[in-house]
Amino acid sequence: MNRIKKFIEEAGWPRILIAVFLVILFIVAPFVGVPVDAAFSDTLVRFGMNGVLVLAMVPMVQSGCGLNFGLPLGIIAGLLGAVTSVELEAKGIPGVFTAMAIATPIAVVLGWGYGLLLNKVKGEEMMIATYVGFSSVAFMCIMWLVLPYSSSNMVWGYAGVGLRTTVSVEEFWQRAISDIAAFNIGDAFYFPTGMFLFFLLLCGLMWVFMRTRTGTAMTTVGSNPDYARASGVNINRMRTLSVILSTWLGALGIIVYEQSFGFIQLYMGPFMMAFPAVAALLIGGASVKKASIINVIVGTFLFQGILTMTPSVINSMLQTDMSEVIRIIVSNGMILYALTRVTKVRS
Amino acid sequence: MKRGPMGAEDPLLRVEGVGKAYFSNRVLKNVNFTLGRGRILGLVGENGAGKSTLMNILFGMRVIQETGGYEGKILIDGKEVHFRSPMDALNAGIGMVHQEFSLIPGFTVAENIVLNRETLVYNPLVEAFGDRLTTLDRASMTRRADEAISRLNIELDSSTPISELPVGYKQFTEIAREIDKKGTRLLVLDEPTAVLTESEADILLDSMRRLAAQGISIIFISHRLQEVMSVCDDIVILRDGEVVLQTTPAETSVRQIASAMVGRKIDRTEGPAEERRSSDKVAMQIEHLWVDMPGETVRNVNLTVFEGEILGIGGMAGQGKLGIANGIMGLHPAGGKVTFHGENVELNNPGSPLSLGISAVSEDRRGVGLLLEESIAWNIIFTSLQTQGRFLKSFGPLKIRDEEAIAECARKYIHDLEIKCTSEKQHVQELSGGNQQKVCLAKAFETRPRLLFVAEPTRGIDVGAKKVVLDTLKRYNREHGMTIVVISSELEELRSVCDRIAIIDKGSVAGILPASTPSEAFGYLLMGAGAAEAEKAANDNSNGTEAASA
Numbered sequence: 001m002n003r004i005k006k007f008i009e010e011a012g013w014p015r016i017l018i019a020v021f022l023v024i025l026f027i028v029a030p031f032v033g034v035p036v037d038a039a040f041s042d043t044l045v046r047f048g049m050n051g052v053l054v055l056a057m058v059p060m061v062q063s064g065c066g067l068n069f070g071l072p073l074g075i076i077a078g079l080l081g082a083v084t085s086v087e088l089e090a091k092g093i094p095g096v097f098t099a100m101a102i103a104t105p106i107a108v109v110l111g112w113g114y115g116l117l118l119n120k121v122k123g124e125e126m127m128i129a130t131y132v133g134f135s136s137v138a139f140m141c142i143m144w145l146v147l148p149y150s151s152s153n154m155v156w157g158y159a160g161v162g163l164r165t166t167v168s169v170e171e172f173w174q175r176a177i178s179d180i181a182a183f184n185i186g187d188a189f190y191f192p193t194g195m196f197l198f199f200l201l202l203c204g205l206m207w208v209f210m211r212t213r214t215g216t217a218m219t220t221v222g223s224n225p226d227y228a229r230a231s232g233v234n235i236n237r238m239r240t241l242s243v244i245l246s247t248w249l250g251a252l253g254i255i256v257y258e259q260s261f262g263f264i265q266l267y268m269g270p271f272m273m274a275f276p277a278v279a280a281l282l283i284g285g286a287s288v289k290k291a292s293i294i295n296v297i298v299g300t301f302l303f304q305g306i307l308t309m310t311p312s313v314i315n316s317m318l319q320t321d322m323s324e325v326i327r328i329i330v331s332n333g334m335i336l337y338a339l340t341r342v343t344k345v346r347s
Numbered sequence: 348m349k350r351g352p353m354g355a356e357d358p359l360l361r362v363e364g365v366g367k368a369y370f371s372n373r374v375l376k377n378v379n380f381t382l383g384r385g386r387i388l389g390l391v392g393e394n395g396a397g398k399s400t401l402m403n404i405l406f407g408m409r410v411i412q413e414t415g416g417y418e419g420k421i422l423i424d425g426k427e428v429h430f431r432s433p434m435d436a437l438n439a440g441i442g443m444v445h446q447e448f449s450l451i452p453g454f455t456v457a458e459n460i461v462l463n464r465e466t467l468v469y470n471p472l473v474e475a476f477g478d479r480l481t482t483l484d485r486a487s488m489t490r491r492a493d494e495a496i497s498r499l500n501i502e503l504d505s506s507t508p509i510s511e512l513p514v515g516y517k518q519f520t521e522i523a524r525e526i527d528k529k530g531t532r533l534l535v536l537d538e539p540t541a542v543l544t545e546s547e548a549d550i551l552l553d554s555m556r557r558l559a560a561q562g563i564s565i566i567f568i569s570h571r572l573q574e575v576m577s578v579c580d581d582i583v584i585l586r587d588g589e590v591v592l593q594t595t596p597a598e599t600s601v602r603q604i605a606s607a608m609v610g611r612k613i614d615r616t617e618g619p620a621e622e623r624r625s626s627d628k629v630a631m632q633i634e635h636l637w638v639d640m641p642g643e644t645v646r647n648v649n650l651t652v653f654e655g656e657i658l659g660i661g662g663m664a665g666q667g668k669l670g671i672a673n674g675i676m677g678l679h680p681a682g683g684k685v686t687f688h689g690e691n692v693e694l695n696n697p698g699s700p701l702s703l704g705i706s707a708v709s710e711d712r713r714g715v716g717l718l719l720e721e722s723i724a725w726n727i728i729f730t731s732l733q734t735q736g737r738f739l740k741s742f743g744p745l746k747i748r749d750e751e752a753i754a755e756c757a758r759k760y761i762h763d764l765e766i767k768c769t770s771e772k773q774h775v776q777e778l779s780g781g782n783q784q785k786v787c788l789a790k791a792f793e794t795r796p797r798l799l800f801v802a803e804p805t806r807g808i809d810v811g812a813k814k815v816v817l818d819t820l821k822r823y824n825r826e827h828g829m830t831i832v833v834i835s836s837e838l839e840e841l842r843s844v845c846d847r848i849a850i851i852d853k854g855s856v857a858g859i860l861p862a863s864t865p866s867e868a869f870g871y872l873l874m875g876a877g878a879a880e881a882e883k884a885a886n887d888n889s890n891g892t893e894a895a896s897a
Contacts, residue, residue, distance in 0.1 A: 211747035217733055226715040230678060230707070231730040232698035290720070 012285050014337075018302045025309040032316040038188035039309060046304040048178070048195035049260045052202055052253035053277045054284075054300045056246050060125075061291040062210065063242035064222030065118055067281070070129035071274035073114055073136045074250020077107035082255055082264045083163060086172055087151045093180075095173035096259055103251040110136075111247030115240030126288070130274075137271045144266045167264040174262040195260055202249070203293050209245075218242050222289060279303055279334040288339075306330055357425030358383045359564050360533060364419035366588075367400055367411070374400045375588040377419070382533070382581070387555060387565045389579035391572070393608055393663075393838070393873075397588040398568055402535055406443055407436045423533075440532035442525030444539060448517050450509045456516075457492035457505035460524045466491065495523040498561065499554040515547035519554070526558070534558065535566045540574055552578045570663055572601045572874045584608055605870025609838050628654040629688075630798055630830045631705075636683035637854075638667070638674030645670035645681075646854030652798065652832060657824050659845030659862065660834040663873060667854040668834050669710055672800035676700050676707045678715070687798065701734045706796035708787045710803040710834070712780070716787045719776035723768055724757035726775050727789045734794065760789035765815055781812025788819060799823075802834040817844050838869055 008016060029036050053071065060068045068074075081103025090098040114132055121128045145162040149155060154167045168174075175182075180194025209215045220228045221238045229235055254273070258264050281291055284299020310330055311323030360382040367375040375397045382388045392398050403410060404417045407430025411417055420427050423439055430436045436443075450459050466487035472480040492505040501519055509517060518539055525531050536555070540548040548571075555565055555578055569575050575582060576596045584592040584607045592599075592607040631652040638645035645667040652658050662668040674681035677697035685692040693699035700707075709715040718726050732738045732748070738756070740749040757771035764785040768778060775786055784804065791799055801820060805813040821844055823829045835841050841848050842862045849859040850872035857872045 208742060208745060208747055211742075212745055213732060213736065213739060216729065216748060220718060220721075220729055220733075223718045223720055224715075226678075226711075227718050227729075229697055230676065230709065230715050232701045232734050234698075 014283070015285055015298060015302065018283060018306065022302060022305045022309065025306075025313050029309065029313055032313060034312050034316050035188055037186055039312060041189045041191070043301075043305045043308045045178075045190070045192055045195075045260060046308055047301050048192050048199055049257045050253075050276065050280065050304055051199040051296070051300050052249060052256050053273065054253075054280045054296050055199075055202055055206060055293075056249035056253050057277055057281045057286075058206060058210075058291045058293070058296060059218065059242040059245040059249070061281070061286060061288065062215075062222050063218045063239050064225065064289065065239055065242060065246075066126040066129070066288050067278045068129060068243075068246045068250070069126055069274045069278065070114060070132040070136075071246075071250045071277055072133035072270040073110050074107055074247035075254040075270040075273055076136055076140050077110055077247065078103045078251035078254035078258075079140075079264060079266060079270065080106050081251060082169070082258055083149060083154060083167065083266070086154055086167060086169065086264070087149050089151070089172070091172050093173070093176045095169075096176045096255060099173075099255050100252055103255065104248060107248040107251040108244055111244035112240060114247060115243035118243055119236045119239055133274055134271070137268065140270075141267050163266050165265070165267050165269070167266065168262060169258060169264060170262055173259050176259050177256060178260050192260065195256060198256060202252070203296065207293050214238075214241070275335060276303065276307070276331050279331050282337075282339070283334055303331075303334065306334075357422075359423065361422040361425070362401075362405075362419070363422065365401070365404060365421065366418040367397075367404060369414050373588060375404075375417075378585070378588075378590050380581070380583050380590065380593060382564050382566065384532075384564055385559050385562045386580040387559050387567055387578055389575035389582040390566055390568045390585065391570065391575055391582060391604060391608060392585035393570075393836070396585040396608075398585055399537075400588075401585070402443070402537065402566075402568070405436070405535070406430065406441065407432050407434075437528070440530045441535065442528060442531040442533070443535040443537070444518070444521045444525060445537055448521060450517055450520060452510035453508060455506050455508055456496075456503060456512070456520050456523075457489045459509055459520055460492040460495055460505070460527050461488045462524070464528065491527055492523065495527040498526055498557065499523055500557050501550055501554060513547075515543045515551075518543065518547075518551065522551075522554070526563075531563065533564045533566070535568070537568045538570070539567075540569055540571055548574065570874060572604050575604070576601060601874070602867055602871070605874060606865075606867035609866040609870045609873070626654045626656065630654040631688075631692075632684075632686045633671070633675070634684040636671065636674060636681065636685060638670040638679050638681040640667075640670035640673050640679040643667050643670040643673075644854050645674055645851075648683075648851070648855055650849060650856055650859075652830060654830055655824070655828050656846045657820070657831045657833060657844055659841035659848035660832060660851060661836070661838050661841050661848055661869065661873070662851035662857075664836060666851050668836075668851040669802055670854075671851070672707050672802050672832070672834055673709075675705070676800065678709075698734070701730070701794065704795070704797035705800070706730070706791040706794045706798075707800035708784075708791045708802060708804065710806065712783055712787055712807075716790075717775050717783060720774060722757075722772045723761065723766065723775055723778075723786055724753050724771040726786050727757050727760055727793055728753050730790055731793045731795075756793065757789075760785075760793070764789055764819060779808075779812075781808035781816070784808050784812065784816055785819075788816065792823060796829065798830045798832070800832045800834065804833060804835065805837065805840060813840075820844060838866065838873070842866070842869075 026036060029039055056071060056074060057068050060066065081099040084102045085095050085099035088098060117132065118125050118128065149163055153171070154163050156162050156164055177198050178192035178195040182191055182193045184190050210219065217228065217233045218238050218241065221233060221235050225235050280299040280303035281295060282299065283303045284295035286292070286295040286299065307327055307330060311326045314326055315321055315323050358381040362378055362380050365375060365378045378401060390398055405421065409432065412431065422428065428439060430439070451462070466484040467481040468484045470482050489505055496503050496505060499519055499522060503516055503519060509520065512520070525534055539551060543551060552574060555567065559565060567575065567579060579596060582594050582596065582599065582604065583590055584604060586608060629651055633648055633650040636645055636648040642665055648671055660668045660671060670679065673679045674694065675685055675692060677695055677700060681694045685694065687703050687705060690703060692703060692705070713719060718729070728738050738749050738753050739746040754771050760766065761768060761771060766782050766785045768782065775783060778786065804816050804820065808816070817840065820831055820833065824831050833841060833845060845862045847859055848862050848869065850857045850869060852872065860868055
């Protein structure tokens with residue numbers, strides 16, 4: 001009894017309730033005609049696709065910059081890397097890594113500027129970050145038309161210039177990472193081993209980084225900036241570094257997402273990408289001041305599980321297609337729920 | 348000026364056996380005094396002697412009821428009163444001028460004086476929308492303000508906006524506001540001269556005498572003893588929540604007051620027991636230090652800290668003693684020259700003093716001193732980890748935290764300093780004040796400093812923890828030869844641990860005396876009475892003791 005109590009206390013009621021709800025959805029699924037194996041596979045794929053984007057939240061939360069609502073900025077760096085690698089016709093795993101290699105310096109530069117901006121608006125980071133994300137997406141809407149890409153795989157057919165809203169990577173590096181050591185069970189169950197390994201590798205690196213001297217300082221800056229300063233830590237530098245890290249992980253995250261999804265979504269594609277990542281992290285038990293790797297993994301799984309299962313199960317039950325509506329209600333409802341509970345801090 | 352002795356009639360204010368404890372912490376004990384009409388009572392005491400609590404009780408402040416009320420009786424005109432809120436006190440004719448101004452900067456002097464009691468004129472809109480739309484009678488408001496100002500006998504244009512006035516005149520505006528209130532019979536002035544220049548203070552004292560002559564009684568809280576002596580009819584001295592002396596200026600001297608104020612809470616023999624030879628080696632040399640710390644401005648401090656000593660820095664709140672450590676540690680903008688063992692300490696850079704081996708325990712425990720939401724272990728090791736790269740182990744090409752070593756170090760301090768906790772993993776916010784302070788000390792000790800600043804080491808902690816903290820400081824000084832600078836408002840505490848004590852007044856050093864010097868000498872320095880007086884008192888007294896022992 002005590003052990004159960006302790007488990008509940010450590011996991012937190014919200015997570016237990018959501019997990020129970022998810023289990024119920026899986027149990028109900030076969031009775032309303034939703035195939036469980038495909039649904040479970042979908043959940044795992046979505047978990048792998050979104051994991052890195054959620055992980056990108058961690059550095060900024062830890063350094064006290066709040067949730068990275070400016071994630072679209074990192075995503076843009078990733079998109080630039082992705083379209084450039086397609087332009088270069090890089091294929092397979094080298095193609096993905098070309099995309100990442102090109103995205104990295106762009107993410108560092110953008111992240112640095114973004115970090116400088118956030119250092120000027122301490123206490124209001126999340127609000128400013130949201131608008132940094134939005135405005136950078138709007139700016140890139142112009143740039144996607146103007147930038148001199150010419151690959152026939154990407155530009156508008158009728159004009160010969162300007163990138164299309166959706167670019168397929170099927171001929172280049174679709175599932176290049178996912179398919180490493182991937183396997184199928186039956187017809188419908190597919191396990192993207194490579195994508196999982198990549199995600200876990202990044203989680204591991206983050207775990208190690210948070211335990212280095214710099215990572216420790218970053219966490220301390222988030223916990224009490226005055227204490228950190230009195231211990232000789234340069235607060236602004238730590239915050240900027242965390243923003244660069246978050247932006248860079250956002251760039252890697254979107255590339256992982258695209259190689260699994262098979263498409264690069266430009267223009268308004270990144271616009272709302274920050275919100276599901278924020279929701280997943282908060283569902284995982286993080287607060288706006290503290291986030292751990294466990295929060296990322298648990299939260300991404302629960303959130304993507306609910307997001308995959310709820311629409312399909314409820315659609316089948318109601319015999320109508322309102323999956324998108326339900327998705328929006330669930331994901332924004334979760335953000336709302338999580339943000340109202342920000343004061344509750346647990347590490 | 349007629350200020351006759353108290354007649355047979357009931358005095359305006361009578362305080363009978365008033366006491367107050369905040370939970371288990373007793374701050375006032377059996378306070379008795381009376382205040383007659385038109386008399387000025389000086390209330391004197393060190394920081395924390397209970398003056399503010401007494402005034403809070405008198406003024407019916409919420410905090411008193413919320414913490415269980417008070418003991419004893421307060422009688423006005425011979426009738427017992429129970430003020431439940433400051434409004435009740437105002438209605439009974441008690442006015443208070445606080446240390447922090449409560450004025451609206453954009454309004455004129457007149458508007459501030461009659462604020463919320465403006466003279467109102469009827470207009471037709473009132474019929475439709477109610478009293479809130481009555482018009483202000485500005486001419487009458489100005490007249491009332493001018494009248495109040497003239498009662499103070501000062502030159503002040505009532506149409507000037509508050510934001511353009513010097514501090515002294517803001518103070519006068521506050522007082523004028525209290526006077527304008529009909530029926531103000533008792534005026535409480537809390538440290539009114541602290542922010543005034545000498546000539547402004549003289550004007551204020553003059554105004555006070557005038558008001559008293561008009562029949563208004565005044566409670567004057569001040570630590571400037573000369574002023575108290577010159578203006579008051581009665582003097583009440585508080586120490587540790589008790590009235591230790593009740594006298595009149597004619598019967599006493601500044602020296603007697605000073606000595607009563609600081610008292611002799613600790614026996615002479617319990618002071619620095621061993622005569623310690625002072626080292627001649629200079630550890631830290633501070634020259635012309637200024638620090639812009641809000642509320643604790645340091646103007647020009649010159650101070651030498653010798654190796655291996657415990658130096659005390661004392662002084663009244665707000666005089667700048669806290670600014671010294673914070674300035675040197677780079678936490679507030681500072682200037683001047685500080686050298687440590689011959690090396691220059693770079694100011695405005697917190698990393699510089701730390702790398703030279705200077706550490707500090709902040710007076711702002713919860714704000715600067717601790718990571719409340721982290722474990723005890725992390726709190727203790729963080730500074731050492733950051734500045735000295737300790738508690739790290741290799742992990743491939745990287746170095747990561749050595750959790751084992753960290754836990755072990757934390758357990759060592761938990762045992763050594765008797766930190767009461769469930770384990771080293773417990774979050775610091777769950778600890779009591781005393782144990783939090785021990786964590787702060789452990790953090791500073793772990794950086795193995797050659798010089799340690801400790802600010803307000805015993806503020807807000809219980810007696811048991813106090814002793815552990817002070818003993819620990821002494822032990823580290825004796826066993827590890829750590830040079831320690833203790834900064835505290837509590838003189839007796841300084842006298843019990845320090846070798847020498849510097850008193851800071853108005854942002855610079857008023858004097859430095861050995862800790863064995865009698866309290867009243869320090870009292871002089873605290874009151875800003877000058878170093879010469881203090882020396883004299885010190886010498887007089889030591890002669891006296893010698894004579895007595897002979």
